[in-house]
Structures are given as structure tokens and as C-alpha cells.
Amino acid sequence: MIFRLALFVAKFAGLVSRNILGKSGETIPGKVLLTFFPDAIGKLSQGRIVILVSGTNGKSSTTRTLASMVSEIGPTTSNFTGSNLDCGIATALMRKSKYAVLEIDELFLPSMIVATKPAMVLLLNLSRDQLHRMLEVRRVASLWHEAVAKSPQTLFVGDIDDPFIAYALSASARNISLSFGGRRHIDASACPSCGIYLEWQGNSFSCHCGLTNANPTKVLSSGNAAYRNYQLATFANKELGGKERAYVQGDFERTIAAKEDGISRIRLVKNPASWSEALASIESKEFILILNSRQQDGLDISWIWDIDFSALAGKSVRVTGERGIDMKYRLHVAGIESSIHSNYQSALWSVDSSVQVLASYSAFHELAMR
Amino acid sequence: MKRLTIISLHKELLGTYGDQGNVEVLAHRGGLLGYEVKVEEISYRDLVPDNGDIYLLGGAEDSAQILSAEALRRDGGLQRAKERSAVILGVCAGFQILGNSYFANGVKHRGLGLLDVDSYPGEKRSVGEIRVTSLLNEEEMSGFENHSGQTRLGGRALPLHRVKTGIGNGDGHYDGAMNTNVFGTYLHGPVLARNPHFADHLIARATAQSLQFAKDVLADEYASAALKI
Numbered sequence: 001m002i003f004r005l006a007l008f009v010a011k012f013a014g015l016v017s018r019n020i021l022g023k024s025g026e027t028i029p030g031k032v033l034l035t036f037f038p039d040a041i042g043k044l045s046q047g048r049i050v051i052l053v054s055g056t057n058g059k060s061s062t063t064r065t066l067a068s069m070v071s072e073i074g075p076t077t078s079n080f081t082g083s084n085l086d087c088g089i090a091t092a093l094m095r096k097s098k099y100a101v102l103e104i105d106e107l108f109l110p111s112m113i114v115a116t117k118p119a120m121v122l123l124l125n126l127s128r129d130q131l132h133r134m135l136e137v138r139r140v141a142s143l144w145h146e147a148v149a150k151s152p153q154t155l156f157v158g159d160i161d162d163p164f165i166a167y168a169l170s171a172s173a174r175n176i177s178l179s180f181g182g183r184r185h186i187d188a189s190a191c192p193s194c195g196i197y198l199e200w201q202g203n204s205f206s207c208h209c210g211l212t213n214a215n216p217t218k219v220l221s222s223g224n225a226a227y228r229n230y231q232l233a234t235f236a237n238k239e240l241g242g243k244e245r246a247y248v249q250g251d252f253e254r255t256i257a258a259k260e261d262g263i264s265r266i267r268l269v270k271n272p273a274s275w276s277e278a279l280a281s282i283e284s285k286e287f288i289l290i291l292n293s294r295q296q297d298g299l300d301i302s303w304i305w306d307i308d309f310s311a312l313a314g315k316s317v318r319v320t321g322e323r324g325i326d327m328k329y330r331l332h333v334a335g336i337e338s339s340i341h342s343n344y345q346s347a348l349w350s351v352d353s354s355v356q357v358l359a360s361y362s363a364f365h366e367l368a369m370r
Numbered sequence: 371m372k373r374l375t376i377i378s379l380h381k382e383l384l385g386t387y388g389d390q391g392n393v394e395v396l397a398h399r400g401g402l403l404g405y406e407v408k409v410e411e412i413s414y415r416d417l418v419p420d421n422g423d424i425y426l427l428g429g430a431e432d433s434a435q436i437l438s439a440e441a442l443r444r445d446g447g448l449q450r451a452k453e454r455s456a457v458i459l460g461v462c463a464g465f466q467i468l469g470n471s472y473f474a475n476g477v478k479h480r481g482l483g484l485l486d487v488d489s490y491p492g493e494k495r496s497v498g499e500i501r502v503t504s505l506l507n508e509e510e511m512s513g514f515e516n517h518s519g520q521t522r523l524g525g526r527a528l529p530l531h532r533v534k535t536g537i538g539n540g541d542g543h544y545d546g547a548m549n550t551n552v553f554g555t556y557l558h559g560p561v562l563a564r565n566p567h568f569a570d571h572l573i574a575r576a577t578a579q580s581l582q583f584a585k586d587v588l589a590d591e592y593a594s595a596a597l598k599i
Contacts, residue, residue, distance in 0.1 A: 128386065131516055132497050136386075136431040189382040189414070195433030195475070197414055293599075299498070300514040302388030302558045323599075329563065329592040330391070333398045 003043065006036040007094060014091065026083040030090030041086065044093035045100070045116040051236060052112060054104045055124025055165075057274045058229040059084065061252045062124060063103035066233040073242050074098040084108070089116075099240075106140050107133070110147035113154065120239065121148075122232050123158035123165045125225070128187050128306075129271040130298040137164060137187045144168040157236050159228055160213045163188035163198060163205055170211060176235055179216035180228055186272065186306070225277050226252035254364065266357040268364040270297065272306040275358075279311040284356035287312060288347045289338075290321040290363035297360045304330045312336050318347040321363055374405035374573065377422035379412050383438045384464050387516065389428025391560030392461065392569075396424060399569045402584035405577075414438065418447025423576040424457045427464025429516075429558060432474035435463040442467065443482055452484050457576040458552045460485075461561060462517050465546065465554030473519060485554050486524035487547045492517075492540050499599055500536025500557060502545050504568065505529060511565040512596045513557025515545075521556075523547055530555055551575050564596040 014029035033040045051070070053063045060082040067078035077097040079088045084103040089112065093100055104112050106126070113121065123144065126137055134140050141164035148156055152173035158165040160177035163185055169175045170193065182203030191198045194209035206212040220231055226249045234244065254268035265284075269275045293301045301323050309331055317338035319327045328340050341347035344363070348355070359367060378393045393409060400407040412418060414437065418425075425448060430438060442448055448468075451458060458468065466472035469487035472479055476491075495518040502511050511531065520540030523529060530546030530553055531538065538545025538556055546555035553572070555561055562569040566589040574581040 131387065132514075135495065135497075135516070138431045138433065186382075187386070190431070190433035190437055195436065197437055300387070300516060300558065302391065302514060302560055305388035305391030305394065305560055305563065306385070325592050325595045329588055332588050333391075333394050333563070 003037060003040075006033055006040075009036075011094060024081055024083075026079065026081045026091055027085075027087040028091075029094055030087035030092075033090050033094065034086060039115070041090050041093060041112070041115040044090065048093075048100050049098060049240070050100045050102065050116040050118040051120045051122070051240075052102050052104050052109065052116065052118045053122045053124070054106055054109045055122075056106065056127050056129045056271065057277075058124050058225055058252060059103045061226075061254055062122065062229040062233050063101055065230070065251045066122070066236060067101035069233065069237040069242050069245055070099045070101055070240060073240055076101055079103055086112075107143070110143050113147045113151050117151075118154050120155045120157060120236055122236055123156060123168055124229055124232060125159060125162045125273070126164035126187075127185070127271065127273040128303060129273075131303075132299040133295075138190075138192055140164075141167050141192045145171045148172045155239065157232055157239070159232060160216045161203075163211065163213075164192050166211055166213055167192040175217070176239070177216040178228075178231055178235065179213050179219045180231075181219065181222040182213055183222070224249075224280070225273075266359055266364065266367055268361065269358045270361045272303050275307045278358055279307070279309065282311055282356060284315075284354055286316045286351050286353055286355040288318045288320065288344065288351070288355055288357045289324075289327055290344060290357070290359040291319070291323040291327045292321045292360050292362045293323045294362045296362050296365075301326055309334050309336055318350060320344055320347045321360065371406040372404065372577065374400040374407045374577065375421055375423050376400070376407065376409045377412055377419060377425045378409060379418070379425060379427050380414055380438045380441070381411055381428070382413055383434040384428040384430045386431060386434070387429040387462065387558040388560050389426070389461055389464075389558070392426050392428065392459070392562045395560065395562040395566065396426070396569050396572065399566060399584040399586070399589075400573055402586055403570070403573060403582060405573070414441055418442065418445045418451070420447065420450055422451060422456055424459065424572055425451055427458070427460040427467060429462035429464060435467065435472070435474050436479055438463075439467040439472075439479060439481060443480065448482055448484060452552055455551050455578075457572050458484065459572060460554045461558060462515075462556055465556065466519055466521065468552060468554050469521065469547075470524070484552050485547050485549055486526035487521050487554065488524070489519040489521045492520040496537035496540065496556070498536060500538060500545065501534040501597070502531035502536070502538065502557070503534060504531055504565075506571055507567070509565075509567055510534075510597055511557065511561075511568065512599065513555075513559040513561050513564055515556045515558065517556055521547070531557070559596070564593060566590070566593055
């Protein structure tokens with residue numbers, strides 16, 4: 001009874017936040033509820049089929065697509081806006097549903113596995129990102145490994161070509177591991193499991209300790225990150241009894257459709273892995289790069305030096321954002337000159353043909369809210 | 371044309387925090403100063419070459435740090451480089467490797483002993499912007515630090531930087547260490563990108579030439595902007 005009262009108060013807070021304060025209202029209800037009932041996420045998960053999605057890149061788009069697939073099987077709730085910490089998760093669970101498909105922050109995944117007792121967890125990938133917070137990639141993988149070992153009832157679905165995911169999956173009692181023919185990983189020169197120099201043969205790894213991508217549940221053809229995440233979502237959906245859905249690359253990329261003339265695409269780029277994905281498929285001649293260094297972006301942006309920007313050679317590049325000058329100097333040393341602008345609007349004014357925008361996390365979200 | 375050979379060591383292990391930038395900035399400024407620059411990337415399985423003017427070691431996670439340190443100790447190439455006064459710069463884990471000892475994965479390990487320093491686990495991880503004064507030339511410098519270790523200097527090492535804000539070695543005063551041409555620091559950023567004059571210092575030391583600053587207006591603008599982050 002008291003819990004239902006707390007739910008009512010929390011929902012009311014969300015209503016106020018949305019309608020009076022004009023905010024998204026995706027975290028306030030959960031925050032209020034968790035203040036009264038710290039174990040609310042566990043309570044609200046009971047009697048539901050919970051599927052969690054985590055990884056460095058592709059969490060939001062994979063969650064959105066999987067939730068859309070699962071909603072054809074039965075009523076589904078999800079944290080659509082990417083509020084992937086406890087408050088956002090609690091808010092999503094306050095909506096009644098049979099299924100819950102939830103995006104989870106990498107560091108929150110272990111506690112959310114304990115709280116929600118998920119039927120399934122999708123482990124997408126792990127690479128260097130927000131190191132001021134994650135500290136080390138290996139550390140995140142170790143936390144996952146421990147959490148996976150403690151959850152024998154859960155089915156873990158993951159991309160075994162990523163050595164950190166292979167390590168997490170190796171602790172599981174039940175898993176579906178997919179291989180896409182292997183690929184090199186810049187952060188996995190030391191074996192995530194035993195720490196010795198990881199032996200790679202071509203794109204595949206096989207360590208003396210037994211960690212390898214050579215024995216997956218299924219081998220699929222290779223493809224980009226969007227395609228790989230589609231396959232993981234598809235296998236999860238199939239496991240739940242859902243119908244197959246055709247692959248649409250755009251579903252798996254964090255892009256905003258053009259709202260203003262002249263912009264072809266705005267794409268989220270937040271770490272070396274997502275930058276490399278974006279630079280591998282550029283189509284424009286004109287670019288605006290936006291770099292910030294707020295909490296969500298990562299306070300340390302040294303990683304821009306880990307990116308090979310040669311795809312931008314010969315293009316017309318504008319940089320902006322709070323750390324635009326870092327980007328300008330980084331490109332300059334790589335032999336790519338750019339113009340710097342005090343803000344996005346002024347960068348946009350200087351463009352006269354179709355321009356592609358690559359934006360760091362906070363900038364991307366600001367543009368998405370416009 | 372004068373030659374400058376830069377050896378980038380174990381990039382696949384010691385490259386966690388954008389350390390590749392130090393290699394690129396050195397090569398860039400070397401070029402501006404009129405050197406014919408050659409960069410050699412030496413991986414874990416390679417031997418450390420004896421023809422380098424500057425050797426660079428970057429930051430790493432614990433297991434990678436142990437692997438790299440053991441390989442470099444077996445190889446002995448950095449000891450030889452020190453004896454012939456080549457410049458060696460280690461950042462973060464690379465700095466600790468150059469010392470007498472360090473901790474990784476909770477265990478004490480032997481370093482290369484090229485700097486008389488010992489690193490040990492700190493009570494709290496040091497993460498954030500750091501401002502220091504260079505003890506090479508009293509210039510203000512900036513960087514980002516992210517390390518759990520702290521470092522104690524022995525009698526045969528001098529501190530490299532005086533800390534203004536941030537943690538550095540964790541003794542409340544200094545960051546890094548130096549002994550003739552061997553340098554270590556906790557500053558990422560990368561350190562040579564945010565502090566290009568330090569790169570020029572290393573080039574001058576490595577080539578035994580008098581110090582000349584490369585002319586690059588953007589680099590200077592960036593260095594001043596980075597001090598205000």
C-alpha cells in the first residue's frame with residue numbers, strides 16, 4: 001500500500017516535471033521513488049521479463065530497436081531517452097508492461113543484474129570511453145565477469161570477437177556468443193582474463209588460458225558496428241519468440257535527421273571506436289566537428305589522438321565546442337587544417353553546401369533537443 | 371639534413387590515454403625545426419633499436435604495464451639508450467616502468483631502474499586536470515592525470531614539475547622525475563600536445579643542440595588555451 005502511494009507521488013512528480021518545468025521527466029519519477037524505496041527497481045521487475053542492454057557503443061540504438069521488436073510480442077517498456085542510470089531505469093519500470101528492455105550504463109550493469117534478475121542480457125562491446133569514470137576497460141570487464149558468474153539463470157548474448165565480451169561471457173552458465181569473423185581491438189593487447197600478451201592470428205585471438213573467439217555459438221558474416229548490434233538484437237528477439245525483422249542500418253546509428261537546410265546528418269561520436277565507425281562511412285565534403293569535455297563526454301579528451309583522421313584529408317572541416325581548439329590542433333598535427341568557430345551556429349553559417357556534423361555526447365544531445 | 375629518430379615503444383600496450391599524440395607532436399615539431407624525422411613503432415615482440423634519439427613510453431592498464439616492463443627489462447635496449455644519453459620520456463605507467471619498482475594488479479614489480487623512483491598504490495586514485503610549473507624552464511604547464519599510483523623520489527632523481535593544482539607524485543609538491551635525459555611525468559593530455567615547448571626541450575636534449583622553439587602559432591595558442599581548461 002505504501003509502495004503504491006510512493007508510486008503515485010513519483011508519477012505526479014514526473015507530471016510536474018514534464019508539464020510545468022518542461023523537462024523530459026525521464027529521471028524525476030524514478031528519483032522520487034528510489035528515495036522512498038531504494039529497492040524499487042527489484043520490486044518493479046518482479047513478474048516481468050527483463051532484458052538488459054549494455055556496452056560502450058550502440059546501447060541506445062540497440063535498446064530502441066530491440067524494444068520495438070519485442071513490443072510486437074507483448075507490451076514493452078523501455079528507457080527510450082537513454083537515461084541509463086538507476087533513476088531512468090526505475091522510471092521506465094513504473095510503466096506497466098510484460099517486457100522491459102532497458103539500456104544500462106556499463107558501471108551500473110552488475111547492480112542492475114542483481115536488482116532486476118533479467119531473463120537476458122545483451123553485451124555489445126567494451127572499449128576505451130570516459131576513462132575519468134570507467135578508469136580502465138579491463139576493470140569494467142572484470143566487474144561484468146563477476147556479475148555474469150553470479151547470475152546462472154540469465155541468458156547472456158554477446159559479441160565474442162570483442163575479447164572483453166568474450167571474457168565476460170566465459171563466466172556465464174548460459175550464453176549465445178556470436179562471431180563476425182573476428183576483428184582487432186585496440187585495447188586488448190593484454191588478455192582480459194589472464195593478463196599475458198594476447199595472441200592474435202589475423203583477426204582472431206586465442207590465449208593460452210583458453211580465452212578465444214574460435215568457438216562461438218554461431219559465426220555470421222562480418223559487418224560494421226550497426227550490423228553487429230542488429231544481429232545481437234535479432235538473436236535476443238528470436239529467443240523471446242519474436243518475428244525476424246529486416247536490417248535497417250539507420251536504426252543502429254545515433255543520428256539526427258536534418259532539421260535545417262544544408263545538414264545531411266548529425267552523428268554521435270564519443271570515443272575512438274565510434275569515431276572510427278563514423279569516419280569509415282563519411283559521404284560529405286564539408287564537416288562540422290563538435291567537441292566538449294563535460295562529464296558525459298569524458299573530462300579527458302586525450303583520446304582524440306588515438307583516432308586516425310586521414311579520411312578527413314582534403315575535406316572542408318570546421319571545429320567548434322568547448323574543446324574545439326584541441327580538435328583543431330590535433331588535426332593540424334595530422335596535416336588537416338580546419339577553421340574554428342565560437343559556436344555551432346556560426347560554423348553552420350559558414351557552410352554553403354551539404355554538411356555532415358559529428359558531435360560529442362553533450363553536443364549531440366543539445367542538437368537533438370533543438 | 372639533420373636526422374631525428376623517434377622510437378614509439380609498445381604502442382599496443384602503452385597507449386591507453388592518447389599517448390600516440392606525444393609521438394605525433396614530437397615528429398611534427400621536429401619537422402618544423404628542420405629535422406628529417408623518422409618514427410619507428412616497436413611492438414612487444416620487437417627488439418628495442420639502438421638508433422633512437424628519443425624513446426617514448428605511454429600510459430597503460432596494469433596487465434599491459436607488467437607485460438611491457440618485463441619485455442623492456444629482458445631487452446636491455448633502454449639501459450643502453452640511457453648510457454648513450456638518448457632522451458627517454460615515460461608518461462604515467464611508462465613513468466613508473468622507468469623507476470626502480472611499481473605496483474600493478476596489487477603486486478610489487480621491478481622496474482627498469484633508469485630513474486631513481488619507487489611507485490606504490492595511493493589511497494585514492496588521482497583523476498583530473500593538473501597544473502604544474504616546469505623545473506626545466508619555470509614554464510606553466512597543463513595536463514590531465516589519471517593514476518592510482520604515487521611515486522617517491524630517491525636521491526639520484528630530481529623532480530620534473532612543481533605541482534600547482536592536482537596531485538602528481540602524491541607528495542604534495544612535485545610531479546614526475548628526471549635524471550639527465552630520462553624524464554617521467556603523470557601528465558597526459560597528451561603532455562607534449564598541451565605543452566609543445568617541452569617537446570622542443572626533448573628535441574634539443576636528444577640532438578645536443580641549443581634549445582630552439584618551433585614556430586607554430588596554433589600550438590602556442592593551444593598551449594595557452596589548455597592552461598585555462
